[in-house]
Amino acid sequence: MQSSVIEMIYTHRFEVIEQWKNEMITIQENEFTKSSPQRVLTHINQEFADLIIGTLEMDEEEGRQHLRSFSERLIHSGWPLSYFTKGLQQFRRVLLSLMTTDNTIPSSKVFETFQETENWIDSIVNQMVDEYTGSWEHTLEIQKLALQELSAPLIPVFEHISVMPLIGTIDTERAKLIMENLLEGIIEHRSQVVLIDITGVPVVDTMVAHHIIQAAEAVRLVGAECILVGIRPEIAQTIVNLGIDLGKFPTKSTLRKGIESGLERTNRQIVNL
Amino acid sequence: MSVQSNVEVHSEWGIVSARQAGRNLAKELGFAGVDQARITTAISELARNIYLYAEKGEIVLEGIEGKEAGGAKRGLKIVAKDQGPGIKSIREVMEDGYTTSGGLGAGLPGVKRLMDEFDIDSVAGEGTEITTIKWLR
Numbered sequence: 001m002q003s004s005v006i007e008m009i010y011t012h013r014f015e016v017i018e019q020w021k022n023e024m025i026t027i028q029e030n031e032f033t034k035s036s037p038q039r040v041l042t043h044i045n046q047e048f049a050d051l052i053i054g055t056l057e058m059d060e061e062e063g064r065q066h067l068r069s070f071s072e073r074l075i076h077s078g079w080p081l082s083y084f085t086k087g088l089q090q091f092r093r094v095l096l097s098l099m100t101t102d103n104t105i106p107s108s109k110v111f112e113t114f115q116e117t118e119n120w121i122d123s124i125v126n127q128m129v130d131e132y133t134g135s136w137e138h139t140l141e142i143q144k145l146a147l148q149e150l151s152a153p154l155i156p157v158f159e160h161i162s163v164m165p166l167i168g169t170i171d172t173e174r175a176k177l178i179m180e181n182l183l184e185g186i187i188e189h190r191s192q193v194v195l196i197d198i199t200g201v202p203v204v205d206t207m208v209a210h211h212i213i214q215a216a217e218a219v220r221l222v223g224a225e226c227i228l229v230g231i232r233p234e235i236a237q238t239i240v241n242l243g244i245d246l247g248k249f250p251t252k253s254t255l256r257k258g259i260e261s262g263l264e265r266t267n268r269q270i271v272n273l
Numbered sequence: 274m275s276v277q278s279n280v281e282v283h284s285e286w287g288i289v290s291a292r293q294a295g296r297n298l299a300k301e302l303g304f305a306g307v308d309q310a311r312i313t314t315a316i317s318e319l320a321r322n323i324y325l326y327a328e329k330g331e332i333v334l335e336g337i338e339g340k341e342a343g344g345a346k347r348g349l350k351i352v353a354k355d356q357g358p359g360i361k362s363i364r365e366v367m368e369d370g371y372t373t374s375g376g377l378g379a380g381l382p383g384v385k386r387l388m389d390e391f392d393i394d395s396v397a398g399e400g401t402e403i404t405t406i407k408w409l410r
Contacts, residue, residue, distance in 0.1 A: 172285065202292075203310070203313050203314055203317050204314070205314050205317040205318050206321075206377045209377065210376050210377045213377075234306050234311075237311070238310050238311055238387060241311065242314065242380075242387065243379045243383055243386065244377060244379055244383075
Protein backbone atom coordinates (compact mmCIF):
# COMPACT_ATOMS: atom_id res chain seq x y z
CA MET A 1 0.00 0.00 0.00
CA GLN A 2 1.13 3.53 -0.71
CA SER A 3 2.67 5.28 2.24
CA SER A 4 0.47 8.32 1.73
CA VAL A 5 -2.64 6.21 2.23
CA ILE A 6 -1.20 4.54 5.30
CA GLU A 7 -0.31 7.89 6.69
CA MET A 8 -3.75 9.23 6.00
CA ILE A 9 -5.39 6.35 7.84
CA TYR A 10 -2.84 6.44 10.59
CA THR A 11 -3.23 10.10 11.41
CA HIS A 12 -6.98 9.74 11.53
CA ARG A 13 -6.99 6.41 13.32
CA PHE A 14 -8.49 7.66 16.56
CA GLU A 15 -11.46 9.34 14.99
CA VAL A 16 -11.94 6.38 12.64
CA ILE A 17 -11.96 3.94 15.53
CA GLU A 18 -14.24 6.17 17.56
CA GLN A 19 -16.71 6.55 14.74
CA TRP A 20 -16.56 2.85 13.95
CA LYS A 21 -17.26 1.85 17.54
CA ASN A 22 -20.35 4.01 17.55
CA GLU A 23 -21.53 2.35 14.37
CA MET A 24 -20.83 -1.09 15.81
CA ILE A 25 -23.41 -0.58 18.54
CA THR A 26 -26.13 -0.67 15.90
CA ILE A 27 -25.19 -4.13 14.60
CA GLN A 28 -25.42 -5.92 17.91
CA GLU A 29 -28.76 -7.52 17.07
CA ASN A 30 -27.19 -10.99 17.05
CA GLU A 31 -28.07 -13.47 19.82
CA PHE A 32 -24.51 -14.08 20.84
CA THR A 33 -23.45 -10.46 21.01
CA LYS A 34 -26.67 -9.54 22.79
CA SER A 35 -25.96 -11.99 25.56
CA SER A 36 -22.34 -10.90 25.99
CA PRO A 37 -21.65 -8.24 28.59
CA GLN A 38 -20.96 -4.75 27.28
CA ARG A 39 -17.47 -4.89 28.76
CA VAL A 40 -16.52 -7.86 26.61
CA LEU A 41 -17.96 -6.24 23.51
CA THR A 42 -16.02 -3.03 24.07
CA HIS A 43 -12.88 -5.02 24.67
CA ILE A 44 -13.27 -7.12 21.53
CA ASN A 45 -14.14 -4.07 19.45
CA GLN A 46 -11.04 -2.26 20.70
CA GLU A 47 -8.83 -5.24 20.04
CA PHE A 48 -10.34 -5.73 16.61
CA ALA A 49 -9.84 -2.09 15.69
CA ASP A 50 -6.23 -2.13 16.92
CA LEU A 51 -5.62 -5.25 14.90
CA ILE A 52 -7.06 -3.80 11.71
CA ILE A 53 -5.00 -0.65 12.03
CA GLY A 54 -2.05 -2.70 13.23
CA THR A 55 -1.94 -4.75 10.03
CA LEU A 56 -0.95 -1.58 8.22
CA GLU A 57 2.44 -1.53 9.88
CA MET A 58 3.11 -5.24 9.79
CA ASP A 59 4.39 -7.12 6.81
CA GLU A 60 1.99 -9.57 5.18
CA GLU A 61 3.09 -12.67 7.06
CA GLU A 62 3.07 -11.02 10.46
CA GLY A 63 -0.39 -9.57 9.83
CA ARG A 64 -1.64 -13.00 8.89
CA GLN A 65 -0.24 -14.50 12.05
CA HIS A 66 -1.92 -11.92 14.25
CA LEU A 67 -5.22 -12.21 12.46
CA ARG A 68 -5.04 -15.99 12.70
CA SER A 69 -4.50 -16.08 16.44
CA PHE A 70 -7.23 -13.47 16.91
CA SER A 71 -9.69 -15.51 14.79
CA GLU A 72 -8.80 -18.73 16.54
CA ARG A 73 -9.58 -17.23 19.90
CA LEU A 74 -12.93 -15.92 18.66
CA ILE A 75 -13.90 -19.17 16.99
CA HIS A 76 -13.09 -20.95 20.20
CA SER A 77 -15.34 -18.71 22.27
CA GLY A 78 -18.10 -18.91 19.66
CA TRP A 79 -18.23 -15.43 18.17
CA PRO A 80 -20.32 -15.36 15.01
CA LEU A 81 -18.43 -14.63 11.82
CA SER A 82 -21.17 -12.25 10.67
CA TYR A 83 -20.28 -9.85 13.48
CA PHE A 84 -16.81 -9.37 12.03
CA THR A 85 -17.78 -9.27 8.38
CA LYS A 86 -20.37 -6.65 9.24
CA GLY A 87 -17.79 -4.89 11.37
CA LEU A 88 -15.31 -4.77 8.51
CA GLN A 89 -17.95 -3.49 6.11
CA GLN A 90 -18.71 -0.79 8.62
CA PHE A 91 -15.01 0.00 8.96
CA ARG A 92 -14.72 0.43 5.23
CA ARG A 93 -17.72 2.75 5.20
CA VAL A 94 -16.19 4.88 7.92
CA LEU A 95 -12.92 5.07 5.99
CA LEU A 96 -14.68 6.06 2.79
CA SER A 97 -16.62 8.81 4.46
CA LEU A 98 -13.36 10.04 5.93
CA MET A 99 -11.75 10.09 2.50
CA THR A 100 -14.55 12.07 0.95
CA THR A 101 -14.41 14.67 3.70
CA ASP A 102 -10.64 14.85 3.92
CA ASN A 103 -9.44 17.65 1.68
CA THR A 104 -5.78 16.70 1.87
CA ILE A 105 -6.29 13.91 -0.66
CA PRO A 106 -6.01 15.30 -4.17
CA SER A 107 -9.08 14.44 -6.20
CA SER A 108 -6.98 12.61 -8.76
CA LYS A 109 -5.84 10.22 -6.04
CA VAL A 110 -9.25 9.53 -4.52
CA PHE A 111 -10.01 6.55 -6.73
CA GLU A 112 -6.59 5.02 -6.15
CA THR A 113 -6.83 5.49 -2.41
CA PHE A 114 -10.30 4.03 -2.49
CA GLN A 115 -9.03 0.94 -4.28
CA GLU A 116 -6.12 0.47 -1.92
CA THR A 117 -8.36 0.49 1.13
CA GLU A 118 -10.78 -1.88 -0.61
CA ASN A 119 -7.98 -4.37 -1.21
CA TRP A 120 -6.71 -4.02 2.31
CA ILE A 121 -10.09 -4.60 3.98
CA ASP A 122 -10.99 -7.35 1.52
CA SER A 123 -7.87 -9.31 2.34
CA ILE A 124 -8.76 -9.17 6.04
CA VAL A 125 -12.34 -10.29 5.31
CA ASN A 126 -11.06 -13.12 3.16
CA GLN A 127 -8.66 -14.35 5.77
CA MET A 128 -11.25 -14.27 8.53
CA VAL A 129 -13.75 -16.16 6.37
CA ASP A 130 -11.04 -18.68 5.53
CA GLU A 131 -10.15 -19.17 9.17
CA TYR A 132 -13.77 -19.65 10.15
CA THR A 133 -14.71 -22.03 7.34
CA GLY A 134 -11.47 -23.92 7.87
CA SER A 135 -12.41 -24.46 11.48
CA TRP A 136 -15.96 -25.51 10.53
CA GLU A 137 -14.69 -27.99 8.00
CA HIS A 138 -12.32 -29.38 10.57
CA THR A 139 -15.13 -29.79 13.12
CA LEU A 140 -17.34 -31.39 10.49
CA GLU A 141 -14.60 -33.79 9.55
CA ILE A 142 -14.08 -34.83 13.17
CA GLN A 143 -17.82 -35.24 13.74
CA LYS A 144 -18.14 -37.32 10.62
CA LEU A 145 -15.38 -39.60 11.87
CA ALA A 146 -16.93 -39.82 15.32
CA LEU A 147 -20.28 -40.65 13.77
CA GLN A 148 -18.70 -43.31 11.61
CA GLU A 149 -17.16 -44.95 14.65
CA LEU A 150 -20.55 -44.97 16.34
CA SER A 151 -22.57 -45.96 13.33
CA ALA A 152 -22.44 -49.75 13.26
CA PRO A 153 -20.87 -51.40 16.29
CA LEU A 154 -21.04 -55.15 16.67
CA ILE A 155 -20.99 -56.23 20.30
CA PRO A 156 -20.29 -59.84 21.30
CA VAL A 157 -22.68 -60.34 24.24
CA PHE A 158 -22.42 -64.11 24.70
CA GLU A 159 -20.30 -66.76 23.17
CA HIS A 160 -21.55 -67.14 19.58
CA ILE A 161 -24.09 -64.33 19.98
CA SER A 162 -23.48 -60.73 18.90
CA VAL A 163 -25.68 -57.65 18.84
CA MET A 164 -25.66 -54.73 16.45
CA PRO A 165 -27.70 -51.84 17.85
CA LEU A 166 -28.66 -49.32 15.19
CA ILE A 167 -29.60 -45.81 16.21
CA GLY A 168 -30.55 -43.01 13.86
CA THR A 169 -30.93 -42.58 10.15
CA ILE A 170 -29.50 -45.19 7.83
CA ASP A 171 -28.10 -43.83 4.59
CA THR A 172 -26.25 -45.67 1.85
CA GLU A 173 -22.83 -45.06 3.37
CA ARG A 174 -23.94 -46.37 6.72
CA ALA A 175 -25.68 -49.36 5.15
CA LYS A 176 -22.36 -50.30 3.60
CA LEU A 177 -20.63 -50.04 6.99
CA ILE A 178 -23.33 -52.16 8.63
CA MET A 179 -22.77 -54.93 6.12
CA GLU A 180 -18.97 -54.80 6.44
CA ASN A 181 -18.94 -54.70 10.23
CA LEU A 182 -21.48 -57.51 10.46
CA LEU A 183 -19.50 -59.85 8.26
CA GLU A 184 -16.11 -59.01 9.73
CA GLY A 185 -17.47 -59.25 13.28
CA ILE A 186 -19.10 -62.61 12.67
CA ILE A 187 -15.78 -64.05 11.55
CA GLU A 188 -13.81 -62.36 14.33
CA HIS A 189 -16.14 -63.32 17.19
CA ARG A 190 -17.16 -66.66 15.66
CA SER A 191 -20.78 -65.65 16.04
CA GLN A 192 -23.55 -68.03 15.10
CA VAL A 193 -26.38 -65.63 15.79
CA VAL A 194 -26.40 -61.86 15.26
CA LEU A 195 -29.18 -59.65 16.50
CA ILE A 196 -29.83 -56.44 14.58
CA ASP A 197 -31.66 -54.04 16.87
CA ILE A 198 -33.61 -51.31 15.04
CA THR A 199 -35.34 -49.78 18.09
CA GLY A 200 -33.50 -46.52 17.44
CA VAL A 201 -34.11 -46.31 13.70
CA PRO A 202 -36.77 -43.62 13.19
CA VAL A 203 -37.97 -44.63 9.73
CA VAL A 204 -37.86 -47.98 8.00
CA ASP A 205 -38.58 -47.32 4.34
CA THR A 206 -37.98 -49.66 1.41
CA MET A 207 -34.33 -48.67 1.13
CA VAL A 208 -33.57 -49.39 4.78
CA ALA A 209 -35.53 -52.65 4.60
CA HIS A 210 -33.68 -53.58 1.45
CA HIS A 211 -30.31 -53.04 3.14
CA ILE A 212 -31.38 -55.08 6.15
CA ILE A 213 -32.59 -57.93 3.93
CA GLN A 214 -29.31 -57.87 2.01
CA ALA A 215 -27.28 -57.85 5.23
CA ALA A 216 -29.29 -60.79 6.59
CA GLU A 217 -28.74 -62.69 3.38
CA ALA A 218 -24.99 -62.05 3.52
CA VAL A 219 -24.94 -63.18 7.15
CA ARG A 220 -26.67 -66.40 6.09
CA LEU A 221 -24.00 -66.94 3.44
CA VAL A 222 -21.18 -66.88 5.98
CA GLY A 223 -23.00 -69.51 8.00
CA ALA A 224 -24.57 -67.44 10.76
CA GLU A 225 -28.12 -66.46 11.46
CA CYS A 226 -29.64 -63.03 11.70
CA ILE A 227 -32.52 -62.05 13.99
CA LEU A 228 -34.15 -58.65 13.56
CA VAL A 229 -35.27 -57.18 16.88
CA GLY A 230 -36.77 -53.94 18.16
CA ILE A 231 -39.54 -53.53 15.63
CA ARG A 232 -41.89 -50.95 17.10
CA PRO A 233 -45.65 -51.35 16.44
CA GLU A 234 -45.86 -48.34 14.11
CA ILE A 235 -42.84 -49.57 12.17
CA ALA A 236 -44.45 -53.01 11.86
CA GLN A 237 -47.55 -51.37 10.37
CA THR A 238 -45.63 -49.28 7.87
CA ILE A 239 -43.60 -52.31 6.81
CA VAL A 240 -46.83 -54.22 6.15
CA ASN A 241 -48.32 -51.22 4.30
CA LEU A 242 -45.25 -50.95 2.13
CA GLY A 243 -45.60 -54.62 1.32
CA ILE A 244 -42.06 -55.53 2.36
CA ASP A 245 -41.46 -59.22 2.92
CA LEU A 246 -39.27 -59.79 5.97
CA GLY A 247 -40.32 -63.42 6.19
CA LYS A 248 -36.91 -64.81 5.25
CA PHE A 249 -35.44 -64.34 8.71
CA PRO A 250 -36.84 -64.43 12.25
CA THR A 251 -37.93 -61.20 13.92
CA LYS A 252 -38.58 -60.47 17.57
CA SER A 253 -40.17 -57.48 19.27
CA THR A 254 -37.44 -56.85 21.83
CA LEU A 255 -33.74 -57.42 22.23
CA ARG A 256 -34.41 -59.58 25.28
CA LYS A 257 -36.62 -61.98 23.35
CA GLY A 258 -34.05 -61.99 20.59
CA ILE A 259 -31.28 -63.00 23.00
CA GLU A 260 -33.45 -65.79 24.45
CA SER A 261 -34.14 -67.03 20.96
CA GLY A 262 -30.44 -66.79 20.10
CA LEU A 263 -29.50 -68.86 23.15
CA GLU A 264 -32.10 -71.42 22.21
CA ARG A 265 -30.64 -71.68 18.74
CA THR A 266 -27.20 -72.34 20.23
CA ASN A 267 -28.67 -74.91 22.65
CA ARG A 268 -28.44 -72.84 25.80
CA GLN A 269 -30.84 -71.10 28.11
CA ILE A 270 -30.92 -68.73 31.03
CA VAL A 271 -32.06 -70.44 34.27
CA ASN A 272 -32.76 -69.08 37.73
CA LEU A 273 -30.46 -70.45 40.39
CA MET B 274 -54.55 -23.27 6.45
CA SER B 275 -51.23 -21.58 6.05
CA VAL B 276 -48.81 -24.19 7.36
CA GLN B 277 -46.58 -24.99 4.43
CA SER B 278 -42.96 -25.92 4.09
CA ASN B 279 -40.70 -26.63 1.17
CA VAL B 280 -37.66 -28.83 1.45
CA GLU B 281 -35.07 -29.04 -1.29
CA VAL B 282 -33.80 -32.53 -1.92
CA HIS B 283 -30.41 -32.85 -3.57
CA SER B 284 -28.53 -35.13 -1.19
CA GLU B 285 -29.31 -37.85 1.28
CA TRP B 286 -29.45 -35.18 3.96
CA GLY B 287 -32.32 -33.58 2.07
CA ILE B 288 -34.27 -36.78 2.59
CA VAL B 289 -33.63 -36.59 6.31
CA SER B 290 -34.71 -32.96 6.58
CA ALA B 291 -37.84 -33.56 4.49
CA ARG B 292 -38.73 -36.40 6.80
CA GLN B 293 -38.10 -34.28 9.86
CA ALA B 294 -40.28 -31.47 8.52
CA GLY B 295 -43.03 -33.99 7.72
CA ARG B 296 -42.94 -35.52 11.16
CA ASN B 297 -43.13 -32.11 12.81
CA LEU B 298 -46.06 -31.00 10.66
CA ALA B 299 -47.89 -34.29 11.23
CA LYS B 300 -47.43 -33.89 14.96
CA GLU B 301 -48.64 -30.30 14.80
CA LEU B 302 -51.78 -31.30 12.88
CA GLY B 303 -52.54 -33.91 15.51
CA PHE B 304 -51.77 -37.18 13.73
CA ALA B 305 -51.31 -40.21 15.97
CA GLY B 306 -48.00 -42.10 16.23
CA VAL B 307 -48.78 -44.71 13.60
CA ASP B 308 -49.94 -42.14 11.06
CA GLN B 309 -46.89 -40.01 11.81
CA ALA B 310 -44.75 -43.03 10.96
CA ARG B 311 -46.78 -43.62 7.77
CA ILE B 312 -46.39 -40.02 6.68
CA THR B 313 -42.66 -39.89 7.39
CA THR B 314 -42.12 -43.18 5.61
CA ALA B 315 -44.08 -41.94 2.58
CA ILE B 316 -42.01 -38.74 2.50
CA SER B 317 -38.86 -40.82 2.81
CA GLU B 318 -39.85 -42.93 -0.20
CA LEU B 319 -40.79 -39.94 -2.33
CA ALA B 320 -37.68 -37.96 -1.38
CA ARG B 321 -35.48 -40.97 -2.05
CA ASN B 322 -37.03 -41.39 -5.48
CA ILE B 323 -36.21 -37.76 -6.23
CA TYR B 324 -32.62 -38.19 -5.06
CA LEU B 325 -32.19 -41.51 -6.84
CA TYR B 326 -33.76 -40.76 -10.22
CA ALA B 327 -33.90 -36.99 -10.66
CA GLU B 328 -30.93 -36.02 -8.45
CA LYS B 329 -32.74 -32.92 -7.27
CA GLY B 330 -36.21 -31.71 -6.62
CA GLU B 331 -38.39 -30.57 -3.79
CA ILE B 332 -40.92 -31.80 -1.30
CA VAL B 333 -43.76 -29.45 -0.41
CA LEU B 334 -45.68 -30.17 2.77
CA GLU B 335 -48.96 -28.50 3.55
CA GLY B 336 -51.74 -28.75 6.08
CA ILE B 337 -55.03 -28.70 4.16
CA GLU B 338 -58.77 -28.73 4.74
CA GLY B 339 -61.26 -30.79 2.80
CA LYS B 340 -64.97 -31.57 2.82
CA GLU B 341 -66.66 -34.79 3.69
CA ALA B 342 -70.20 -35.87 4.51
CA GLY B 343 -69.88 -35.07 8.21
CA GLY B 344 -68.32 -31.62 7.70
CA ALA B 345 -64.78 -30.37 7.26
CA LYS B 346 -61.75 -32.62 7.62
CA ARG B 347 -58.10 -31.83 7.96
CA GLY B 348 -55.19 -33.49 6.33
CA LEU B 349 -51.56 -33.32 5.28
CA LYS B 350 -50.64 -32.96 1.65
CA ILE B 351 -47.26 -33.99 0.29
CA VAL B 352 -46.19 -32.85 -3.15
CA ALA B 353 -42.95 -34.27 -4.56
CA LYS B 354 -41.72 -32.37 -7.60
CA ASP B 355 -38.72 -32.88 -9.82
CA GLN B 356 -37.51 -32.11 -13.32
CA GLY B 357 -36.00 -35.53 -13.74
CA PRO B 358 -36.34 -38.12 -16.49
CA GLY B 359 -40.01 -38.76 -15.76
CA ILE B 360 -41.77 -42.10 -15.56
CA LYS B 361 -42.20 -44.04 -18.80
CA SER B 362 -44.97 -46.33 -17.68
CA ILE B 363 -46.97 -45.32 -14.65
CA ARG B 364 -48.87 -48.62 -14.72
CA GLU B 365 -45.59 -50.52 -14.33
CA VAL B 366 -44.16 -48.45 -11.45
CA MET B 367 -47.38 -48.95 -9.52
CA GLU B 368 -46.89 -52.71 -9.65
CA ASP B 369 -45.32 -54.31 -6.61
CA GLY B 370 -41.83 -55.54 -7.26
CA TYR B 371 -41.16 -53.39 -10.33
CA THR B 372 -37.81 -51.66 -9.99
CA THR B 373 -35.23 -50.04 -12.22
CA SER B 374 -32.69 -49.45 -9.45
CA GLY B 375 -32.28 -52.94 -8.00
CA GLY B 376 -34.34 -52.02 -4.94
CA LEU B 377 -37.40 -53.76 -3.59
CA GLY B 378 -39.81 -52.06 -5.98
CA ALA B 379 -42.25 -51.37 -3.19
CA GLY B 380 -41.79 -47.59 -3.03
CA LEU B 381 -44.61 -46.00 -5.02
CA PRO B 382 -47.28 -48.69 -4.52
CA GLY B 383 -46.23 -48.65 -0.86
CA VAL B 384 -46.74 -44.90 -0.62
CA LYS B 385 -50.18 -45.30 -2.16
CA ARG B 386 -51.09 -47.81 0.53
CA LEU B 387 -49.60 -45.69 3.32
CA MET B 388 -51.59 -42.60 2.31
CA ASP B 389 -55.27 -41.94 1.54
CA GLU B 390 -55.07 -40.17 -1.79
CA PHE B 391 -52.41 -40.57 -4.44
CA ASP B 392 -51.86 -38.99 -7.81
CA ILE B 393 -48.95 -39.12 -10.26
CA ASP B 394 -48.39 -36.63 -13.00
CA SER B 395 -45.34 -37.42 -15.09
CA VAL B 396 -44.07 -36.59 -18.54
CA ALA B 397 -41.12 -38.60 -19.82
CA GLY B 398 -38.12 -36.30 -20.19
CA GLU B 399 -39.73 -33.41 -18.34
CA GLY B 400 -40.30 -34.45 -14.77
CA THR B 401 -42.65 -35.90 -12.23
CA GLU B 402 -45.06 -34.48 -9.72
CA ILE B 403 -46.59 -36.77 -7.15
CA THR B 404 -49.36 -35.50 -4.88
CA THR B 405 -50.53 -37.52 -1.94
CA ILE B 406 -52.79 -36.77 1.03
CA LYS B 407 -53.34 -38.30 4.44
CA TRP B 408 -56.58 -37.32 6.18
CA LEU B 409 -56.80 -36.84 9.90
CA ARG B 410 -59.25 -39.24 11.48
